Amino acid sequence: DQQVKQNSPSLSVQEGRISILNCDYTNSMFDYFLWYKKYPAEGPTFLISISSIKDKNEDGRFTVFLNKSAKHLSLHIVPSQPGDSAVYFCAASGGGSVAGTASKLTFGTGTRLQVTL
Amino acid sequence: DAGVTQSPTHLIKTRGQQVTLRCSPKSGHDTVSWYQQALGQGPQFIFQYYEEEERQRGNFPDRFSGHQFPNYSSELNVNALLLGDSALYLCASSVGLAGQETQYFGPGTRLLVL
Numbered sequence: 418d419q420q421v422k423q424n425s426p427s428l429s430v431q432e433g434r435i436s437i438l439n440c441d442y443t444n445s446m447f448d449y450f451l452w453y454k455k456y457p458a459e460g461p462t463f464l465i466s467i468s469s470i471k472d473k474n475e476d477g478r479f480t481v482f483l484n485k486s487a488k489h490l491s492l493h494i495v496p497s498q499p500g501d502s503a504v505y506f507c508a509a510s511g512g513g514s515v516a517g518t519a520s521k522l523t524f525g526t527g528t529r530l531q532v533t534l
Numbered sequence: 535d536a537g538v539t540q541s542p543t544h545l546i547k548t549r550g551q552q553v554t555l556r557c558s559p560k561s562g563h564d565t566v567s568w569y570q571q572a573l574g575q576g577p578q579f580i581f582q583y584y585e586e587e588e589r590q591r592g593n594f595p596d597r598f599s600g601h602q603f604p605n606y607s608s609e610l611n612v613n614a615l616l617l618g619d620s621a622l623y624l625c626a627s628s629v630g631l632a633g634q635e636t637q638y639f640g641p642g643t644r645l646l647v648l
Contacts, residue, residue, distance in 0.1 A: 421576075449634040460538070460624055460639035461577070468634055506576055511633055520633045521567065521590050522626075524576030 420444045421509050423525035430532055436494040438528050440507030443488065448511035451522070452481060452492045455504045465492070469511075497532045504529050536561060538627050538640035546646045547615050555610045555643045559627030566608040567637060568600060571622040583608050584631050612645075620647045 422441045430436045438452075448469040453461035467474040467481045467490070474481050480493045494501055507525040539558045547553050559566050565584045569577035579592035583602035602608045606627075612619055622644050626637035 451636065453639070458641075460540075460641045463636055463638055466636055508576075520565070520628065520631055520635060520637075521579045521582060521592065522569075522577070522637055523579070524569075526574070526576045 419526075420447075421507055421523050421525040423505075423507055423528050425528050426526070427529040427531070430497045430530065432499055432532055432534050433496045436492075436497045436501065436530055436532070438492040438494075438505050438507075438530065440490045440492075440525055441488060442490075442509050444509070444523075445488070446511055447509040447523075449509065450481070450483060450490050451508045451510075452479075453506045453508060454501075455506060455527070461506055464505075494530075497530075499532050499534065502530060502532050538625055538638055540623075540625050540640040540643050542643060543641065544644050544646075546648065548648050549615055549617060551615050551647075552611065552613045553615060553645060555612075555623050555625075555645075556607065557610070557625030557627075557640060558607045559625075560638050563627035563629055563638070564606050565628045565630060565635075566602060566606065567626045567628070568608070568610045569624040569626065570594070571624060571642070573621075577624055580610070582631075589631060615647045617647050620645060 451466040452464045455461045483490045504527045508522040567582040568580040571577040582590045586602045597613045599611045622642045624642045625640045628635040628637045
C-alpha cells in the first residue's frame with residue numbers, strides 16, 4: 418500500500434529552466450509534508466517542508482505547493498542548476514493513531530532530476 | 535554544530551550473523567528514527583526512540599531491535615541476517631513526538647549480507 422507516490426522516476430531539465438517534481442498521497446490524515454534531496458552515497462538532505470494549513474511555502478529557489486483537495490504536492494525549483502541533479506524524495510507525516518506517534522515519515526520512491534547544461 | 539553521525543559507513547556480513555549499527559543525533563535533538571532504504575526505493579520506517587523507549591514501529595520483524603541511551607544516541611540491531619536485509623540504513627533525529635518536526639538524516643550505513 419503505497420501511501421505516498423512519485424509517479425515520475427526521472428526528469429530532465431535544462432539549466433536555468435523550472436523543474437517541477439510531483440507527489441501524490443492517499444492518507445488524508447497526513448498533515449506535514451517534506452522534500453528531501455539525496456546524492457549517491459549520502460543520506461537525504463532536508464530541502465523544504467509545508468504544513469497542511471498552508472498551500473505554499475518558499476525558500477529561495479525552492480517552492481512547495483500543496484493541494485489538499487487533490488492530495489497533491491509539487492516542488493518547483495527556479496532556476497534549475499546543475500548542482501540540483503539528484504534524487505528527490507517526497508515524504509509525509511501525521512495521522513498517528515496513538516497520541517505522540519504522529520511523526521514517522523512515509524516516503525515516495527523518488528524522482529531522479531538531471532539538470533543539463 | 536555536528537549533524538547526525540552514523541557508524542560504520544559500510545559493513546559486510548554473512549547470512550545468520552548479527553549486526554549493530556550506531557547513530558548520534560544532531561545537537562539538541564532527543565528523538566531518533568531508523569529507516570531502511572533498499573535499492574531503488576524510498577526509505578522505509580523501522581522504529582523510533584524517545585526517552586529511551588521504542589515509541590513507534592514499522593512493519594519489520596522482531597529480528598530488528600534497538601536501543602536509545604541517556605545521551606540520546608541509538609543503536610539498531612539486526613539478528614539472523616537474511617540476504618534481503620542488504621540495504622542502506624538511515625538514522626534521523628528530531629525533537630519530540632508531536633509531529634510536524636523535521637527529521638534530519640545521517641549519511642547512512644550500507645549493509646551487505648552475503
